[in-house]
Amino acid sequence: MSEDLIKPDELVKIDYRPAKPGWMDTKPQFRKGTFNYGAIPKNVEYLDLPFPRRWQPTDDDWQLPENWKTIILEGLRERLDRFRSLRLFMDICVRCGACADKCHYFIGSGDPKNMPVLRAELLRSVYRRDFTTAGKIMGRMVGARDLTVDVLKEWFYYFYQCTECRRCSVFCPYGIDTAEITIIARELLNLVGLCIDWIVTPAANCFRTGNHLGIQPHGFQDSVNFALDDLEEITGIRIDAPVNRKGAEILFVVPSADYFADPHYYGFLGYLALFHEIGLDYTFSAYASEGGNFGLFHSHEMMKRLNAKIYAEAKRLGVKWILGGECGHMWRVIHQYMDTLNGPADFLEVPVSPITGTRFENARATKMVHICEFTADLIRHGAIKLDPSRNDHLRVTFHDSCNPARAMGLLEEPRYIIRKSCNNFFEMPENTIREKTFCCGSGAGLGTDENIEIRMRGGLPRANAVKFVHDRYGVNMLLCICAIDKATLPTLMDYWVPEVQVGAVHEMVGNALVMKGERDRTTDYRGNPMVGREDKADE
Amino acid sequence: MTAWFSFIAVLVLTAVVFFGIEAAGLRFIFGVIIPYAAVAVFVVGFVYRILKWTKSPVPFRIPTTCGQEKSLPWIKYNKLENPPGALATVGRMALEVLLFRSLFRNTKAQLRDGPALVYGSSKWLWLGGLAFHWSMLIVVLRHFRFFVDPIPAWVHYLQNLDGFFQVGLPIIYISDIVFLTAVTYLFLRRVVDSKLRYISLASDYFPLFLLGGVGVTGVLMRYFLKVDIVGVKDLAVGLVTGHPVVPEQTGVLFFIHLFLVCVLFAYFPFSKLMHMGGIFLSPTRNLANNNRVKRHINPWDYDVKVHTYEEWEDEFRDRMKEAGMPLEKE
Numbered sequence: 046m047s048e049d050l051i052k053p054d055e056l057v058k059i060d061y062r063p064a065k066p067g068w069m070d071t072k073p074q075f076r077k078g079t080f081n082y083g084a085i086p087k088n089v090e091y092l093d094l095p096f097p098r099r100w101q102p103t104d105d106d107w108q109l110p111e112n113w114k115t116i117i118l119e120g121l122r123e124r125l126d127r128f129r130s131l132r133l134f135m136d137i138c139v140r141c142g143a144c145a146d147k148c149h150y151f152i153g154s155g156d157p158k159n160m161p162v163l164r165a166e167l168l169r170s171v172y173r174r175d176f177t178t179a180g181k182i183m184g185r186m187v188g189a190r191d192l193t194v195d196v197l198k199e200w201f202y203y204f205y206q207c208t209e210c211r212r213c214s215v216f217c218p219y220g221i222d223t224a225e226i227t228i229i230a231r232e233l234l235n236l237v238g239l240c241i242d243w244i245v246t247p248a249a250n251c252f253r254t255g256n257h258l259g260i261q262p263h264g265f266q267d268s269v270n271f272a273l274d275d276l277e278e279i280t281g282i283r284i285d286a287p288v289n290r291k292g293a294e295i296l297f298v299v300p301s302a303d304y305f306a307d308p309h310y311y312g313f314l315g316y317l318a319l320f321h322e323i324g325l326d327y328t329f330s331a332y333a334s335e336g337g338n339f340g341l342f343h344s345h346e347m348m349k350r351l352n353a354k355i356y357a358e359a360k361r362l363g364v365k366w367i368l369g370g371e372c373g374h375m376w377r378v379i380h381q382y383m384d385t386l387n388g389p390a391d392f393l394e395v396p397v398s399p400i401t402g403t404r405f406e407n408a409r410a411t412k413m414v415h416i417c418e419f420t421a422d423l424i425r426h427g428a429i430k431l432d433p434s435r436n437d438h439l440r441v442t443f444h445d446s447c448n449p450a451r452a453m454g455l456l457e458e459p460r461y462i463i464r465k466s467c468n469n470f471f472e473m474p475e476n477t478i479r480e481k482t483f484c485c486g487s488g489a490g491l492g493t494d495e496n497i498e499i500r501m502r503g504g505l506p507r508a509n510a511v512k513f514v515h516d517r518y519g520v521n522m523l524l525c526i527c528a529i530d531k532a533t534l535p536t537l538m539d540y541w542v543p544e545v546q547v548g549a550v551h552e553m554v555g556n557a558l559v560m561k562g563e564r565d566r567t568t569d570y571r572g573n574p575m576v577g578r579e580d581k582a583d584e
Numbered sequence: 585m586t587a588w589f590s591f592i593a594v595l596v597l598t599a600v601v602f603f604g605i606e607a608a609g610l611r612f613i614f615g616v617i618i619p620y621a622a623v624a625v626f627v628v629g630f631v632y633r634i635l636k637w638t639k640s641p642v643p644f645r646i647p648t649t650c651g652q653e654k655s656l657p658w659i660k661y662n663k664l665e666n667p668p669g670a671l672a673t674v675g676r677m678a679l680e681v682l683l684f685r686s687l688f689r690n691t692k693a694q695l696r697d698g699p700a701l702v703y704g705s706s707k708w709l710w711l712g713g714l715a716f717h718w719s720m721l722i723v724v725l726r727h728f729r730f731f732v733d734p735i736p737a738w739v740h741y742l743q744n745l746d747g748f749f750q751v752g753l754p755i756i757y758i759s760d761i762v763f764l765t766a767v768t769y770l771f772l773r774r775v776v777d778s779k780l781r782y783i784s785l786a787s788d789y790f791p792l793f794l795l796g797g798v799g800v801t802g803v804l805m806r807y808f809l810k811v812d813i814v815g816v817k818d819l820a821v822g823l824v825t826g827h828p829v830v831p832e833q834t835g836v837l838f839f840i841h842l843f844l845v846c847v848l849f850a851y852f853p854f855s856k857l858m859h860m861g862g863i864f865l866s867p868t869r870n871l872a873n874n875n876r877v878k879r880h881i882n883p884w885d886y887d888v889k890v891h892t893y894e895e896w897e898d899e900f901r902d903r904m905k906e907a908g909m910p911l912e913k914e
Contacts, residue, residue: 057699063782093889127884129640130867136633137862140788142773142780143686143709146693152701157782166783179787179854186589188785214648218680218687218713219859220868222648252891253899262900263907289910331909332893345643346888353890361893361912381646385880407655411876418655425658452646454653454666454873461659476691476703480650480665506693509701 050078050497053541056153057505061146063157069170069190073158073202075102078498081205081491084245089238091249092347096238102201107194113237114192118175120236125176130225135172137219138162144213144223149484150206153502158203161213161223167199168230201239204230206499208488209342209374210447215480227489232344240343244490247339251351255334256301262289262331268304269329276314281564284321286329289362293328294399296359299370300337300528309531311570312371312549315558319420319551322429322560323400327368333358336375337528341382342490349386352378355413356387366396367413371549373446373527374488376415380453384411401426415449417458417526420554424465430559433468435566437576439522440469441553442514444507444534445482446527456480459526459550466557471518477510487533500533501540508541515542523547587775590789594797594844601843605836614839615819616828622846629853634861643882645875648868666873673872680869684714709773716766720795722746722759723802730820752807760803767796791857794848801841811838 080102089097098108110116125132144161146152151159158164166188173180173189180189190196209224234240250259260268269286277283287293297320303313320327333354340347359367369379384390393412396405403422405414423429443463449455456479463470477483485492486503514520523534523545534547556569567578604610651662667673679685692706725742729735747755771792774784805811815831816838822828831838852858864870897904897912904911 057695059695061695062778068782126640127643129637129642129865130646132640133637133862133865133867136637137856137859137866139856139859140780140783140785141687141709141713142777142783143690145779145783147691152693152695157779160779160783162783177854183786186586186786188787211648214868215650216686216689216691218684219863220648220680220686220866222646222868225646225868255896261903262909263903266907266909291910331904332896350888350890353888354893357890357893380875382644384876385644385882385885389879403656405655406877407653408876410879413876421659422656425656451648451650453875454649454651454662455655456652457659458655474703481689481691505699506701509699513700 050501053501056498056501059153059155061151061155068158068163068166069185071158072195073199075198075202076498079206079496080202080499081241081243081493081495084240084242088242088246088249089240092245092252094238094240094245095236098238100238102198107198107239109194109197109237113197116236117192117197117233118171120233121172122176124229124232125172128225128229130222131229134165134221134226135169135176138165138169138221140166141218143216143218144221147213147216148223149208149210149212149486149506150499150503153486153505154499158199159206161217161221164203164207164223165221165226167196167203168226171196197234197237197239200230201234204234205241205491206496206503208447208484208486208491208503210484210488211451212447212481212484215451224489228341228345231342235344241490243493243495244339244342247490248343248347248351251335251339255330255332255354257335257337257339258301258305260301260305260334262334265304265329265331265334272304272310272313272317276317279314279568279570280318280560280566282321282560282562284317286317286320287327288329288331290328291362293362294326294365295328296333296355296362296364296367297327297329297370298333298336298355298367299329300372300375301335302337302528302532303370303372306528306532308535308546308548308552308571309528311552311555312531313551314570315549315551315553315555316370316416318555318558318560319423319429322558323423326399328362328364330358330362336369336372336379338375338378339490341374341378348378348382352383353387355379355383356390359390359412360392365394366408367393368396368416368419369413370416371526371528371551373448373529375528376455377448377452379411379413383413398422400428415455415458417455417462417550420551421458421461424462431466431554431557432559433466433557434577435557435569435575436467436553437469438569438573439467439553440471440518440520441467441522441524441548442471442473442511442520443478443550444473444485444511444523444525444530445478445480446525446530447482447484447488449526450480450482454480455526459524462550463524463553466553469518471514471520473510473514477506483507483510485527485530485533485537487537488529492529492533497536501537504533504537505541507534508537511538511545512542515545521545524550524553526550586784586786587789589786590793593786593790594793597844597847598797598840601840602836605839611830611832611839614843615830616823618846619823619842622849626849626852629850630858630861633853633858634865637862637865641883642867642871643884645871645880646867647871647873649873653873668874668877669872673870677864677870681863684710684717687713708769712766712769712773715762716770719759719762719766723757723763726757726759730817731824733817733821754806756807760799760806764796764799764803767792767799771796787855791848791851791855794844794851797844798841798848801837801844805837805841809835809837811835 086097214222247257340351651665654668
C-alpha cells in the first residue's frame, strides 16, 4: 500500500449530504488513488480494439477521435435496440432513492454520484437529450443534458467506480441493474478508445496465452508441478494432475490466480488433494487455463471472445463435462452467459458425479458444475473423510461473492462445505451476507493499486462486517469463493482489520481432508500448526 | 427550484381550466374534447412505449437472484426469490407488483463511531409507496360508479369497505385520507432528505403535484364544496357511451379535477409513470434462474474473432514440447 494513502480514521469522516451545486454542475477530480490508468496501445491493438493511443485520465486532452460524439450516440442507439434491459432501465427509474445507500462506493465515499440512481442518471441524462422528446424540448428540467467531453470524462470516472456487483438491483423495486448500465456504458467508452489497462491487459493476455496473467503453457505446467511438489511435502503423497490430456472424463477450469497467487494457491492445493483422494478422471487445460473473464468488464463481445476457449477445449479434449473452480465473475459468465454466447454444448453429456452418481440436473444444458456443488455432493454422500478439528486454529466467516450470490444463488453449498470442514464458523450480520452481500470493492477490473483509495472506501462495508465478527467471535479467517476477493481482500483486511486472513473454501477442505497414506499432519497448508499438534509441528 | 417549477406548472394548468370555464365558457372543450384526446394519447402512447420496449430483445437471461438456487435435491431452495421455472417467476412478479417485495428489503445505512456501519430496517418508503398505489387503485375503482349505470354491485361493496368506519357525512373514505397522506409523504421525503433532493428532477415533482391536485379537488368536491353530481354522472356515462352531455350547472371545481386527470393521462406515456408497464418487462425480475438448465438464445448473436487452439499451439509448440506437454501436431 502506498505511503500517501489516506489513513482509516481520516477516511471514515464521510459526509453523506450532497454539497451544492447540483450534479450537472460538478466535475470529477482525477486525484491519484481514485481512478485507473488508460490502456497501453500495444494491448489495445492486439485485441483489434479501436483508437489505440497513449493517454491518461489526468491529461487535459484525451485525444478523442474527431467524430467521437457520433460514435457514442450511434453506439447508444444500437445498444438501445439490442438490450431491452438498457431501454427499460433508461425509462422507468422513478428516483425513489431506495438504491442510494446500498452501494459500497457510496457508503465508503459519500460521493453522491456513487448512488446507483445517479450513476445511471449520468447516462440517462444523455439518453433523454438525444432519444426522448421531453428531453429534447425541456432539457435540464427533465434531467437531460448534452453529451460533452466533460460528460464523457465523468462517465469514465464513475463507470470505472462501479464493480457491477448488482447489490442495488436487489433493492430496486423494478430490478434496475446498474451492472447492466455500467457494462454498456463501458462498451460506449471503449468505442472511442477509453479503456483501462487493468482490464485490457489481462484480456489481451488471456486471448493470447489462455489466462489473464499471461502464463504460457509450459509455465502453467510448471505451476501445476510446483503445487504437486508442495502437496507432497505437506501430505507425504505424490499425486498426479494431468494437463491437456485427451479422453479425460472432466475438464477442470479454474481462475488463473488459483495456481499463481496467494492465498488462492492453498485452495488450489485443496482441489488437487481432493481429486486425488476420490480418484477423479480429469484434466486441466493450458489453452483454457482461465475461468475468469475480464472480457465481462470490457464488453459483451470481449466476454464472448475469451469465453469461447472453454467449450472449444472441452470439445477438443473429448471430455464429458466441465467442472469450474472458485471464482465470482467467472461464474456470472458461465451461469448467465456461456451457453448463450458459445453454446450449445451438445457435444457434452449431462454432468454426473463419477463418485456419487449424482446427476447435476441444474447444469444439464450448460454442462458445467461449480466445484462447491460438486464437493457438497461428495460430502453429503460420505465420499470423503473430513476432520474439521484440523481447522480448529481458525475461526472462520464466509463472504458471499457478488456474482455467485446475486447472479446464481449459490449460497448454501459453500456454507455446507465450511460447516463440514470447520468447527468454528460465524456468520457476518444478516444485511451484509447472501443476496445482500457487500462487494470487496475491487471487482469488475478495479482491483489494482492505482485506485487504492477508492478500493479501501468501497471495501469499508465488507471490512466493517468482518470487523464485527472479529471483535465479537475472534474470527481470524475470511473465506470466499472468488479469485478477485482472494486477491484484493487481504489488502482490505490489512487496512481495516489486520488480524484477519483470507482463504478459499477449498483450502479448508484441503486442511480437513483425511487422505489415504498421508503422513501425520501437524500443520495446515500454510504451515501453521494445528491445534493440539503444535509440539509435533516444531519437530 | 425544480419543485417550484413543477408546482407552478400545476398552478398554471389550474388557472387555464379556471379561466377556460369561468371566462370563456369552454365547457365542451374541457368536458369532452380534452378527455377524449387525453385518453387517446394515453392508450396510444402506452401501447407505443410497451411495443418500443418489447422491440428490443432480451439477449441474455440475467435475473437478479435473491435466495438459494435450485441445485442439489437435498438443498432447500427459495422458489420466490430465485425462481427455477415459469410458475415461480409469476409468483415472484406478483409479490413485486402487488406487495413491492424488493422495496420491503430496504435498509438505512448509518456510519457510527468505531467505525461501525449499521443497516437499520427502513420500511417507510415501502409503506408509503404501497399505501399510495393501493389507495389510488381503490379510488380509481370507486370512480366506476360514475361511468357505469346502474352502479355495479362490486363498486357498492368496495365503497362500503372503504367507508368501513362510517365516520362523517358523507362517509369518509379511508382511501381518500391514505392517498393524500401518502402523496404528501412522497413529496416531503424528496424535499427533506438531502440525497433525494439532490437526485429529484422536475419530472419527479410534477406528477406528485398533479396527483395531489387531483386528490385535493376530489376531496373538496365530495366533502366540502358540493358539485352537481347528476350532471357529472351524465357526462361520465355519456363519454363512455359516445354521447357526451356537457353539464351546464356543474361548478368549475369539477372541471379542474377532470382537467388535471386528463393532463395526468396525457403525460403518463412520456414520463417515469410508465414504470407501471415497465415493471412487468424487467429482465432481472421476470426471468427464471434456469440458466444452466435451458439454453437462452440471443437473437442478434454474431461471430467474433477468437484465438483458436491451433493458432495457440502454433505459437507455443516448441516450449510445450520441451515441457513434455501433449500436442496436436508434433
